[in-house]
Amino acid sequence: MDGLLIDSERIYTEVTNEILGQYGKEMTWDIKAGLMGMPEREAAAHLLSFFPDLPPTFTIDTYLTQRRTGPTLAVRWRRPASRHLHRHGVPLALATGSQRRNFALKSAHLHDTLFGCFEGRVVCPDDGLLAPGRGKPCPDVFLVAAERWLGRRVGVEPAGVEELSERARGLVFEDAVAGVQAGKRAGMNVVWVPDPNLLALAATRSRALNSRTRCSASTPQLVRLSPLQGPALM
CATH class of the missing domain: 1.10.150.240 (Putative phosphatase; domain 2)
Structure with missing residues (x-):
């Protein structure tokens, strides 16, 4: 998030x-x-x-x-793929590392323009659904979100053949290295949408990413949707 x-x-x-x-x-x-x-x-x-x-x-x-208690700064929303996917009927869930209270503070004023498309399907680390110490880069938060909110039988470790197949249908959007690692460990497809500063850093130093897929205007084709209108998601 x-x-x-x-x-x-x-x-x-x-x-x-x-x-x-x-x-x-x-x-x-x-x-x-x-x-x-x-x-x-x-x-x-x-x-x-x-x-x-x-x-x-x-x-x-x-x-x-x-x-x-630091200075309050305006949080602006970006133009994410989530609204595009929502318009095409793709089930969505939000798996965040933010505490529930922080999520509420950051999302309340953006419900109509952004977070409403998740329809309350949100997993935070303090919801009691994750074991202590199992935040990203562990895969748990994505597996819990898929199972609890999207009704997908993704199971837990060790996963069976059917569960692995179901996981492979998932598509994760992430900007953080830890999130990319979590998505890959969950066995899902991952689209990395890095901050330009992070991208520049990764270009000069080797990062622990098994694969790096930068988000582009054609990304929705991965889930058989029409391409995004406008610029790439960055």
């Missing part, structure tokens, strides 16, 4: 660097790439691991509290 459907990743970067700037630190894209898509606390722990010389009083909870 973050960075893919809405531009909240930009806001997270600005607020985080304002917080870290008090200590002369900065979250670069090299660091940010590794925490995108992860559940909130895991992402915070990953971030702070790069700055071991921060004051002992600056804990994960300190960072998260300051981030939540």
Whole structure:
């Protein structure tokens, strides 16, 4: 969701660097790439691991509290494939690393223009549907979303032949490396829609992606739909 459907990743970067700037630190894209898509606390722990010389009083909870109470910036929505797919009757579900309260804050004002097409089919890491520590890049969130909200018999590990076949019918859109890994581990088709900064980083360093499929105007043909009208999804 973050960075893919809405531009909240930009806001997270600005607020985080304002917080870290008090200590002369900065979250670069090299660091940010590794925490995108992860559940909130895991992402915070990953971030702070790069700055071991921060004051002992600056804990994960300190960072998260300051981030939540930071400046309020307008969250803009992007032009996603979700509305196109919804118009063509393709069942949709949202599998996000955002806590439920954060999802509500970020999506409430965009229900009519964007999130309404999911019709409440949303999985958040604190919904009690995922085991602790099983957020992205683990495949669980996509499997739960497909099984619970879309009625697909995708099963759990180890999956049988029929379950693997059903998983292969799924199409995941992701902007984060962890999300791409989760989708691939779930046995689904994955379309990577990276931020230009992440794409530039991946071009210079080897990333743990088994396959990289950048989203283009012809992407809907993967699910036998007419091509998207307008520019590529970026």
